[in-house]
Amino acid sequence: MRGVFLPGDSTAEVREVPDPEPGHGQVLLAMKASTICGSDIRAIYREHAQGDPAEMYQGVVAGHEPAGEVVAVGPGAVRLSVGDRVCVYHISGCGQCDNCVRGFQISCSAPQRAAYGWQRDGGHADLILAEERDCIVLPDLVSFLDGACVACGFGTAYEGLLRANVSGRDALAVVGLGPVGLAAGLLGAKLGATPRVGLDPSPERRQLALELGAVDQAFAPDDVEAARAVSGGGADVAVDCSGSEPGRGSAIALLRERGRLVLVGEGNGMTVPEVSPTLIHPSITIIGSWVTNLAHMRELVARLPYWDLHPEVIVSDRFGIDEAAAAYRLANTGRAGKVALVP
Known part of the structure; x- marks a missing residue:
């Protein structure tokens, strides 16, 4: 073979x-x-x-x-x-x-x-x-192609959203609109999150995210304030799928008070120059999420037909x-x- x-x-x-x-x-x-x-x-x-x-x-x-x-x-x-x-x-x-x-x-x-x-x-x-x-x-x-996408990327995104308890009460921000970021946006929509905004430096990936309906609006990384405005003053949940230090900084900046940050993208580095005003005073929750488990992957596969996803x-x-x-x-x-x- x-x-x-x-x-x-x-x-x-x-x-x-x-x-x-x-x-x-x-x-x-x-x-x-x-x-x-x-x-x-x-x-x-x-x-x-x-x-x-x-x-x-x-x-x-x-x-x-x-x-x-x-x-x-x-x-x-x-x-x-x-x-x-x-x-x-x-x-x-x-x-x-x-x-x-x-x-x-x-x-x-x-x-x-x-x-x-x-x-x-x-x-x-x-x-x-x-x-x-x-x-x-x-x-x-x-x-089969659905299954291959679930085997890691969609499963990883689903686990991160579950760990953050994403629901229809949440505005969602996705940083990094590669395959895992697209999955986070699409699954976030099925869990009820609205509005959904995305950040990515690639115009091609921003356009694809919009075409697929993964996000409602997509922005370049230097448009954090515009993304916050669309989110109604900040997202309740921000999922970093970029795995980059600048991306994680953007994800924190996108959050409103008492927001939840989910770190999904692999990679080292996260600079928070002023911890008290950035994390402690706004009571930000930071969640690390690595892949998923068998039960949640089975759950996701079973829900796809009902979600028409x-x-x-x-x-x-x-x-x-x-x-x-x-x-x-x-x-x-x-x-x-x-x-x-x-x-």
Whole structure:
């Protein structure tokens, strides 16, 4: 089969590798959609991350946002059958620790923890071997591409909104209108948040956010005051999806008193020059949110048909596996929506 590898130095390579066979408790999926995440670009494609074990790339097939069809079932698999349509929660944990039992494999610290596309083969391939427990069945009205978008990006955005208790009582600001920011805006609308404003330096991404209805109005980063005015004097919830120090500063500036800041975008640095007037006196709540858990991802997948929401609407470009290098180059520009590999 074909598999995409990321050797670093902003390159992607397609190689022939043996077809995998399912072992105990595993299923083999024929890949139908596998999207590219900003974490792939930041931590693997440009330069292999060092220091954080969760982000150590082990030279495996890339892609941690897979969805596919079950084509073979290993011994001990009891829930899935050939023909089932699934997306894959992208971290496989030990299955025994407290975090895993609660569905937060992302927080598993056991040596067995391995993320698809990082420490074990991922979805940028014709086939992917997955643990049955990591698979979430897709309803008939949810496409494979919808599932791939949920597998990380929409799941991450949904968790952040849940942690901030976003509802129809809230004005929402989204900083960073890449794929996760688009997801936050679209899901925020389904949870009732209004109005919704967005900030991003890319005119292309601001325009896409408006076209998709992810935000009501979109602004450049230096238009914070205009965004605050549209929000009625400040947002109740601001979600930073940029992962940048300036973006996080903008998110804080967009909040009204007693607002909630959700940090979703990966990256270091947040400068708050005057803590008392900026955070303490206005009683700002800061919430960190990392990916999601299995239960919330299943919940999200189940709600999509009722919300008439197709996450695949954020996919701006589709490529075949053999075109992986071009797909990664486009994703690296930071101007597109979601970029997908569709075998």
